[in-house]
Amino acid sequence: MSGDRKVIILGSGPAGLTAALYTARANLAPLLVEGLEAGGQLMLTTMVENWPGFADGIMGPDLMAAMRQQAARFGTEMVQGDVTNVDLQHRPFSLMLSDGRVLTCDTLIIATGASARWLEIGSDRKLAGRGVSTCATCDGYFFRGRPIAVVGGGDSAMEEAIYLTKFASKVSVVHRRSSLRASKIMQDKAYANPKIDFIWNGEVIEVKDLDKGEVSSIVVRDLTTGAVQELPVDGLFIAIGHTPNTHLFRGQLQLDAQGYIITHDGTRTSVPGVFAAGDVQDHVYRQAITAAGSGCMAAIDAERYLEGLPQHMGEAQTVA
């Protein structure tokens, strides 16, 4: 009746690792499946300046390594790889791992996060790794002295654009609107950078050159006039937000129109015993610290849920 594990956690970003830390310290012996994008989005960043406690900032990958160590120190078992299938309709819940193993659990904490969105115009995906990228810190290096473009108008887009000026000869920001969505401080930094210029009301409709297998230009349509221009660039960085990693749970958990897991009363999902934390259920705040906070909430919610389960109450009665 009860599963192999009291708690399984999916995801190893700030939400998953914090949930692991708390459930491990509560003696629930959590097992954490890291996922393909282990460490989460902070692994793609450089200096994180808004994680409380680090007055001078901390490198994203270093912060994640420290969180991982801390969760492991209290006994979290970490499994590399991905989950390929879940069954949340029967109890205990069961999961299939990418290596073929099947695990069962009494509670599940989903912290699978969100992954970078692509333009979905075909040519962008086909030229991935050939000049199109969703990770400036990974790939900016390859564009030293070359002109590039960044798509997007939010904080991440500005951060990428500013970072890329370290390498690129020129960075053109293409944004669908006539003003940025980014915070004031990021806007000011971007406007002040002489290497960055802006193409407003622009939509990238094509990336060339598919035949050569490398980026030679992008085709941008002006959304107000309909005019089309071709911009010669060697690289295109896409920073237009994220989509939640919830395809595994479709049809089993309540999701909103954008695919985010709907939570209520803390981190509870539509299935009792399944909890969600971090970006997989949050398209509003999307911060490392809010993800960690909700990971802690999910751990506490899972612990209380387990305390209320019949077999647990039975144990308690025996003790009494």
Next chain:
Amino acid sequence: MASDKVMTFTDTNFETETRAGVVLVDFWAEWCGPCRRLAPTVDALAADFDGRVKVGKLNVDDNPNVAGRFQIRGIPTLLLFKNGQLEETVVGLAGKEDLARMIERHLDRPVETEPQEVARAQK
């Protein structure tokens, strides 16, 4: 952390080391977060295919010539060579099982199954 089964490719040894057999090259750099994620997978593949496939890493910072020759524009990128010929390119993260299946397809033995497309995960 790198396993001793993983070799190091350089601008100097690349040509000789990839000339014969099946060779998997992981293009990476210190500053690349996703490369750190992929490292344990590459280590595991090196151990699993020990003696059958040469698995190694090439630091793009230290070895710009090879990276330039194959027009690497993003890392991690895995290239698979067979007898010096480039056979497969995998950009970004990929699961160990998918990569193992890809390698198997290039090993000399009767092929029972249809070749499958390797999942190309985004970073």
